[in-house]
Amino acid sequence: MAIKPVDLKKAYRLLQVGPTTMISAKHDGIENVMAAAWVGLVGNNKVMAYIGKQAFTRELVEKSGYYVVHVPTVQQMETVLYVGEHSAKEMDNKLEHIPLFYQEEFDLPLVEGSAGWLVCKVIPNAQNEQELDLFMGEIVGAWSDDRVFNNGHWIFDDAPDELRTVHYVAGGQFYAIGKGTKFNHGPGKD
């Protein structure tokens, strides 16, 4: 496998399948990773992420102005639950067993084993951040595991099942993305 850069015009497709995500951030040498179920697209180049005031990661995002949205895979489901169940406010070594790596250009930690990673630069909006706990970010960098997302397209049907995206419901229940189908269609309207 290779981790390849994703054309920023097509990076939104990493999120458009609606996966549960993880969010990482770093400030002043301090890293954290959290689980984030409520991350949505705003058009095809921006992300809106719900980061509650209890989240340790929130302070890192506020101070650094960046966060990374991960698109986790089935093989990472226990990691997603782990980072969601443990707070860095309550343990110093939360990430001790989480394999992280870095890409050039961005001093942001990426968790190994995801299908894709989107670097988001915060577009400050005090009202949304303080009143709604929403952090909007412009997608400024993206990579994918080329076994599952390549040339701007998901290729789940050709990839190992453990690389399928995860879609969390509640109480430990999740679904993997399933069967693909292709329709002919014209331009979107309303």
Place this chain on the structure above:
Amino acid sequence: MAIKPVDLKKAYRLLQVGPTTMISAKHDGIENVMAAAWVGLVGNNKVMAYIGKQAFTRELVEKSGYYVVHVPTVQQMETVLYVGEHSAKEMDNKLEHIPLFYQEEFDLPLVEGSAGWLVCKVIPNAQNEQELDLFMGEIVGAWSDDRVFNNGHWIFDDAPDELRTVHYVAGGQFYAIGKGTKFNHGPGKD
């Protein structure tokens, strides 16, 4: 099958799997339905929907203060593409072949065949609506097809495949939700 009310405390789970959606609205007797890929949860009782200024549905939402987020199924994929490809601004009878029904309490059209429906009452926010095309809504009503979502839980593995949620990517390509798994886990933290 039966269309059952969903406990509003658990209605967010209809969207948490990250489906592509349809949005319907009605004002002054005029109905419309649009496709909406960019609809996300904001916490467990609110929705944020991207509704572009070109959308005919937008005016109905602005004037009525309500919209309905649909959770479409595989059997509706052509309907999702149809309502996304045709604008009510360009045809008078866009919904002619779209089977609609109504529930008591709400004068809002629901498209038959979806897995779930969430009535959202707009929480006005001029900046988000005008600058970002985002309409936040509080979930004030919800129903599901009890063959696929019942007692607050998705039961895809026991339901017909044509009732699985759809996760659109681009260019007519979509994936259905897939295999389910259950993990034991504790309360969510960060």
